[in-house]
Amino acid sequence: MACSQQEDFCQAITRAFEEQSGLKTSYVRLGAGEVLARLQTNPGEFDVWAGGQAENHLIANDRKHIELYQSPNAAALPKQYNDTTGIWSGFYTDSVAFCSNKTELERKGVKAPTSWNDLLNPALKSAVAMPHPATAGVGYMAMFTVATLNGGDEAKTIKYFQQLNTNVMQYSKSAATGTEQAGRGEVTVAIALDSDCQKANQAGFSDLVTTYPAEGTGFEVGAVSLLAGARNAAGGKKFFDWLLTTDAQNLYAGIPSFAAPTNPEATVGPNVPPQDTVKKVKWDIREAADRREAFTKAFETDIASATQAQ
Template identity: 45%
Template sequence: MTKGRRSRHGATLTMVLAAVVVAAASGCAREAGEVSADQDGGVVHVACGATEEWCAATAEQFTKTTGVKADFVRLSSGEALARIQAGKGNAEFDVWYGGPADGYAAAGEQDLLERYVSKNASAIPAQYKDASGLWTGVYVGALGFCSNGKLLKEKGLAAPQSWADLLDPELKKDIGIAHPSTSGTAYTALWTQVQLAGGDEDKALKYMRGLHPNVLQYTKSGSAPSQMTARGEVAVGVIFSHDCIATQEAGFPDLQVTFPSEGTGYETGGVALVKGAKNPTSAKKFVDWALTPEAQEIGPRVKAYQFPTNPATEVSDKVVDLDTIKLVNYDAEEAGAAKAALTKRFDEEVAQAPKS
């Protein structure tokens, strides 16, 4: 009897030890980011850097097409990066969608994204994606000037045609631009100055200090200056051209878009997997779908006129032809690597400086 009891206890102990080993192995797999498909919740949580309307329409159409539920939080580029940083080790989001790729590159530097080469990425031109799969571009938008023609006429000024024109003392506190720490749009403007200065960050920051007295305020969101310009709070906003066109269509015909003659920067709006995503299978489905013409044709239906990256996508006639404007050589990876240090310098040397 004693021997029998020992055998049963031995068998029980063996089963417990086996369970512990399996659990430990499972834990290691999760730490390594290997989450099995059956652990996917059939939902995808998206940090969305596009407009609220575009985010909503995209989530709705993705669910309708794939049957996978999608929800989103609309965040500016800097906010999205901060939230993903805060969720490291316990991811809040599965996917980051929309917003300039230099933010994605900065996230990659911090090991916050999971590399994934989608089956649909082959359709996207090489200049609009990271070759290793860190991020893939879904749209392209060019930076420009959004002017209130009525206000400029009252001042006796023409719409700006160059970065130099923005330094005109007649535009004192009459320019709207976001802060590059929170806005991908504004960081694109800052990095554009670096490129125009031949890579000289000191010279770029000197230009921004010259612009500083003409800036009414540094907004958090990159698209906010279009609303400020429309309401007549400022005469000129430095924003992506598609945001100005959308605001113009919303009932502000006095707005007009111009592009700087020296050259302008552009964003490649990306999509990427968040490292440690709780729903990796659904997240990959979202990335795959985001690269299709079906997904990229949603923008113009909600007045978002970026240029699509998939060549098979139908292009709205309201989308700016990138071949008609002068673009700087904008390397998202280089811009992303420099972002933390450069925005810190901007805050200390430009944004906090007194306005004369």
């Protein structure tokens, strides 16, 4: 399995599936961008891909890396959590948020951000963490969110992130890195998933607070797909089926994972950020997939490389 979730989540679901199915199961934890690259260079390495935004699974399908599969258990999920053609099904959901260190906010004399423009505050110079859009799905989610708020305008989107660049201390490889940096006070604010911020808070970084942009934020449907060329397609299908069940999704509360399960009968863990109260932008999964390459290339050329040159 290629697993695009936090390490302890990958460990827990792998162990639980192996125990329940009797199938020897292993995983490699990779960000969504890393999985897409690995599928290009080493097809057939994995049987199934669990985690990562649904738009990345569409990209994998566009590149002929997905074996269409409609699980019989998908019918238990709300329709927005299934691709009608069998490319993917969703097994968790969460939203892009701002994860801030309260002590650092007070030290800088600023409030927790409640809009994307708040991140441009000069008081936050070199004090923001953001995952790199090319390697971590959350980084691209942030880009596509800003693009959506700008009516899809690429130039305005790149201009925003060029302005933000001054305040970014680091573009991290992993989505969860920023929440840990904020927890330690190395940065003041991290652009992160609300579930990752809550996880870090509960892990001991109690100074962290989660806020959302009032104008709207992006969200993910964390997806599972069967991969083309799988050496154990039957096992991959069994894992796919299992991951959509309450048996699997009830595990989230105990891991603990602070993403919300998609199976409406599954147990929602304590302190999971309520997704129905978050103002979300209209998220077009197909458009997000189609524009990923252009946006990430523009980010690398116009923003990240400019930072390296400074």
